[in-house]
Every structure is written in C-alpha cells, then in structure tokens.
Amino acid sequence: MPADDRHTRPAPKHHDGHRDRLRERFSDAGPTALADYELLELILFRTIPRRDVKPIAKALIARFGSLAEVLNAPPRRLMEVPGVKDAVALDIAIVAAVNQRAMRSAVKSREVLSSWAAVLDYCKAAMAYETREQFRILFLDRKNALIADEVQGTGTVDHTPVYPREVVKRALELSATAIILVHNHPSGDPTPSRADIDMTRTIVETAKPLGISVHDHIIIGKAGHASLKGLRLI
Structure with a gap:
C-alpha cells in the first residue's frame, strides 16, 4: 500500500465494530443477552447512523429511570436529552405504539x-x-x-x-x-x-x-x- 494511502484513508470508527457486535449478540443469543440500554442502542442505530449512541442510550435510561419509561416518555421530554432530535423521538414513539398494538391484538384474539x-x-x-x-x-x-x-x-x-x-x-x-x-x-x-x-x-x-x-x-x-x-x- 502506498504511504500516502495510509494517511488519506479514514480510520474505521470504534462504534462501527460495536454496532456489528451488538447486532450479532442479539441475533445469536436473543434480547435477554442484552442490557436495556443496549436494546435502546439498536433502535438508535437506525436514526443516528454515524455516531456512538451508547452515551445517548445510557443518558435516556438515567433520565427516565427505565426502558419502559423511555418508550412512554413524551417526545418533547426525550428531546431534552443531548443527542436526541425529533427523528429519534419519533422512532421511539413508533416502537412504543407497535408494542401497545401487539399487546392489544393478543387480548382481542382470545x-x-x-x-x-x-x-x-x-x-x-x-x-x-x-x-x-x-x-x-x-x-x-x-x-x-x-x-x-x-x-x-x-x-x-x-x-x-x-x-x-x-x-x-x-x-x-x-x-x-x-x-x-x-x-x-x-x-x-x-x-x-x-x-x-x-x-x-x-x-x-x-x-x-x-x-x-x-x-x-x-x-x-x-x-x-x-x-x-x-x-x-x-
């Protein structure tokens, strides 16, 4: 490899490998193998593609107290956490709505x-x-x-x-x-x-x-x- 290529090619981001490892753990071992903040990271990956989202996920859990309370928090309060913009708040609200709808379907069908x-x-x-x-x-x-x-x-x-x-x-x-x-x-x-x-x-x-x-x-x-x-x- 030419010397100048080593200097011009961007170094891989640490969080890129972290994302792959977290997805692999979820795929291989299921959700019980992940902490609550790690499940939240998986949601944030889709909306924040080029940033380490672990600090944001941990900050959300710390601010609201639990994963359930994060999912049910009003979007305006979610956006009080640094790094959380309207797209992130919307994605979290969608996950909460899907969860509620699935539970309602389970009740309605039995x-x-x-x-x-x-x-x-x-x-x-x-x-x-x-x-x-x-x-x-x-x-x-x-x-x-x-x-x-x-x-x-x-x-x-x-x-x-x-x-x-x-x-x-x-x-x-x-x-x-x-x-x-x-x-x-x-x-x-x-x-x-x-x-x-x-x-x-x-x-x-x-x-x-x-x-x-x-x-x-x-x-x-x-x-x-x-x-x-x-x-x-x-």
Whole structure:
C-alpha cells in the first residue's frame, strides 16, 4: 500500500465494530443477552447512523429511570436529552405504539378472562406512564371476547370524571354483556381511593338490572396494579 494511502484513508470508527457486535449478540443469543440500554442502542442505530449512541442510550435510561419509561416518555421530554432530535423521538414513539398494538391484538384474539396476564400487560403498556388519569372500558360479549376498548374520559393528574349511566349506556349500544373498568393513577400508587370504590359500586348497581356484569375494576400505576375484585371491594 502506498504511504500516502495510509494517511488519506479514514480510520474505521470504534462504534462501527460495536454496532456489528451488538447486532450479532442479539441475533445469536436473543434480547435477554442484552442490557436495556443496549436494546435502546439498536433502535438508535437506525436514526443516528454515524455516531456512538451508547452515551445517548445510557443518558435516556438515567433520565427516565427505565426502558419502559423511555418508550412512554413524551417526545418533547426525550428531546431534552443531548443527542436526541425529533427523528429519534419519533422512532421511539413508533416502537412504543407497535408494542401497545401487539399487546392489544393478543387480548382481542382470545377469551379475556382466560388471558388475564395479557390484559394486565396491555393495560400497563397503554396507561401506566400517562401523566393524566384515563378511564378506559373493555367491553365483552357473552363469550368474554373483547368487543371494544375505549377511553371514556381523560382528566387531571388525580381525577377523571366518570358517569355511571354513560358507561352502561355505551355497553348497551355495543351489546356488551360484561365490562372491565380500568383507570390509571399517575402518582404511581395503584391503591384504590374511596371515590374509586364508590364509583365502581354505583356502576355495578346500575349495570346489574340490565344484565351487564362488571368483572373487575383495575387500577394501573407504575408500581403495579390493584384489582378491586381481588381486594374484595366489589
């Protein structure tokens, strides 16, 4: 090789080899072989092609606390992390949306009460990281298959107005024979409040004469979930 070629040819970047090794580990050993920040790197590779993305991935995990919280963070907050531009924030939002859609498909294609873990996983993915309270209803048919999944209301950080008659009216419109109530606590603590319990009991009493069962009311928080039925509150 001529001497001048050694000086003019760009040296290989260290992160080029790192990308290949990380992809190979994922391919050979699967996702469990990678740390959370490394899985995040794999997402960032596509949007940031010519930069070492490990510091960005680690900074995102450090800022938000976990991979789940990174995926569910609002784009504007993601872009507060140095190196994260709008294209990166969009890619992360797409991954989160695909994850939620896949979980919803898993719930919709099966009898809900026999796939309770899938229902909980979907509700956590959809609601645990929302910054405002949401009240969601899963409407079921006679075979407990999912007819519809609807957000009935969005409120403040600690309250969502719920109207029992409207809940029952919507169930009748969809010919649902059972419902599962779900709402989130943005505080992270899923412990039901007195208002949660009273509202649920009112819906149960309103729905029962019309042949509509309330299977459960699930409260979702970052720290876990609470089932009013499991707590024997309904």
